[in-house]
Amino acid sequence: MSIVDNPPDLVRAGKRHGPGLIILALIPLTAFGLGTWQVQRLDWKSKLIAKFEDRLVREPLPLPPHIDPQAISEFDYRRIYATGRFRHDQEMLIGPRMHDGKDGYLVITPLERGGKGTTVLVNRGWIPKKFKKQESRPDGLPQDVVTVEGLLREPWKKNMFTPENSPETKEFYFPDVAQMAKLTCSQAVWVEETMDADLLKAWDREARGIPIGRPAEVNLRNNHAQYIFTWYALAAATSVMLWMVVKKPPADISRRVRQNKDWS
Template identity: 65%
Template structure:
């Protein structure tokens, strides 16, 4: 059974506030909407939306490279030039080694009593014979020098020849523990007349990392032939005594303190072929990288954009 309050609401409903407000403001809203849409371009004849226009794909522009591109160009060019220079060096070094090896295979040449230092360059690596007596009291040690992983010295002993002239003979390598004469066997210091067979060598060149010799304290870091010859009153002639390599003989010589001579062979380094491969390979690789960098188009949205000429 309905209550009196519910019956009153059913019989006499109260107007909604929202409905009343809408009813009052509808004319104003309609007028506002008419003014707004009166200037809408879509209502104008011949209107065409930008969405209806066909899209035109255009490039955003060429890639621009700064001064860094010049550096990238210089890398393969420089590497190619260095590779070509190494080709020339390889040709020169191969010809030099062939000339020196041709001198080694010739029969030993007896050294004259007097030698012109200016002519030594033309006889570099020539096998020679020299007879005389070793002046062990004027011995000089050049080092340190490494032989088979062990530290030691090159023994340079003046050879006094008949007539009073002297030359410098590099007898070979000794261990550091055999530096003093008293630590060597007696027969490693021959006192009689000997005949030395070795290679006549041109003067050595000091590199920038080698310290200067200290002859005042008997320290020689590289064979300065002119300096060492003046010190002992000898001719500036350098002979490297040679021997036939033998492992057992070397062990016995090392234990006794006898200098281990060098083999009669050309020991000039020739790594130019490796340098050629390295420089030309670098030039080729960087050229490909440069080509990819220059020719590769920009990708994604940076490459193409939608263009509309009539924005309304």
């Protein structure tokens, strides 16, 4: 019997690599690019925090009678002080806001400083939910002239998931500085009152419904180092996977001849 009488079976093995290889090759490139972008973001955020911390260590400045809203960004996190009377009749509560796992509100009160058009908005701090009504917290409503020391801050940016404020019903979910200033005939200036980090003092204020001010510190999130590690690790892992796929010998060559070994 000849080979003509017993021809070999021709079997197609298929392509060695498909479109999945292209996708696999794009993953490490994309991850490496995102990791490099996070390196730039880390440098930017570190310099920004250093700039704000430098402002915190300086002596507080008296708040001018009139402030240009466009210049506030140049004084963000600058310590200031202002003297006047709180307009408790125009108080606004922003909430719900959590503090140490407890529900409550931020108390926003205009500070009237005597001259016309010199009123500014002061974020006095957090109070528990049970003290929502002013009658329940007489100790937290000073009537005399007070001097407020705090941080001059840029207006907050609204989160896309935060509901819109309802000034008509006095329901505020985020501090819209321009809106609140118009409602209270104040300047669009936002001051966050500060206090020393004293746990006993904070407990006493919480029990009496006196707003707990924020500490004088920079509270910007800086997680870019974690993102850098994550993206570069993903780039390295997928690069190894890509190399293993490329170097792996194919199960068949493009065409394999299977011949009957019984022919003679």
